[in-house]
Amino acid sequence: MTYAQTPRKTGLPREVLKWLQSLDLSFYPKNVRRDFSNGYLVAEILSRYYPQLFPVHSYDKGMSLSAKQRNWSQIERSLQKQNLHLMKDVVDGTIHCKPGAAELLVREVYTALTNRSIRDVQGPASDFTDREYQELLPTLARSTASKAIKNNLRITEIMAEPDISTNRRKAEVILCRHLERKAAERVLNPGRFKVKPNLDHLAAKTLVPSSCSDESVDRPSSGDTASRIGAAVSFKDMKDMHVCTSRWQH
Incomplete structure (x- = not known):
């Protein structure tokens, strides 16, 4: 060739x-x-x-x-x-x-x-998710929270590590990153989401977290709406994925 x-x-x-x-x-x-x-x-x-x-x-x-x-x-x-x-x-x-x-x-x-070095310019370290692909898409075409979990948590991962708690944590991390990106989009494009800035929104602009650690995902506060949504979405998706996995194994 x-x-x-x-x-x-x-x-x-x-x-x-x-x-x-x-x-x-x-x-x-x-x-x-x-x-x-x-x-x-x-x-x-x-x-x-x-x-x-x-x-x-x-x-x-x-x-x-x-x-x-x-x-x-x-x-x-x-x-x-x-x-x-x-x-x-x-x-x-x-x-x-x-x-x-x-x-x-x-x-x-x-x-x-x-023993050779690669001469091309290295980009930022990959997190092995579809983040870069999603960023190339128009905003309206990007994944929903449920789709983000399905795209980034493979069935083979669940088969290799079937512990539901481990996979739920993985799903919650994926969801947390997805919600962070959505929050950033709202801050940058309030007009598209018909968001009317109030004092809370204006204050939040200076307090938006730069990252969401596994630790914060593992112990969400009871008043955190995103965490409550995340738990519901990840539980439903994890249940569906385990049903699918069992079919594959049989």
Whole structure:
């Protein structure tokens, strides 16, 4: 495959794309998020440098959650023998096809194996959510609170960690970020939301929190309307997701 034939929107720098081509992989990753999620391509890349540690025939090409977990567990054990490590949150994000995770993982692998730095200008650190995509959309087309949870909490995450309390906390964090963005939109565009500023709104402009920590999500105040809404939405969505997960498992 020539460089002109490679996918244009991969989220990877030019030198990384050329490096991937030079490895003569069994298939070229046209969809980075999907094609790297099960770990098979990563194992194939690593086998070019450490053929004894990463025999490709021992890895599963399947896309089920169990196949992904087996592959990545085997990859991590073999990497430890070379004193190499990949960030757990990046691996988890790649497994669950989170936005930006696979791209960051491929960059890490490239840097570790080639000892080269990537020359492109790095943007802000990714939080593995669809935030950047949502910001590109017109305001009216952006996700609702319920949709934000469904977009950013994958069914495979729930299958991998089925504890409902853990997943509820994840949903509440996602919801909190969503409500923060909505609040910021109201402050910046009061006319669109037909908001008439009063003394409370004017005072709030100087007191809007810059971030919402997990701690504040875990212990919302009883008078916090956003937290009450969040609990209702996240509980309903978590219940629906667990019903869907049980169907997948059967």
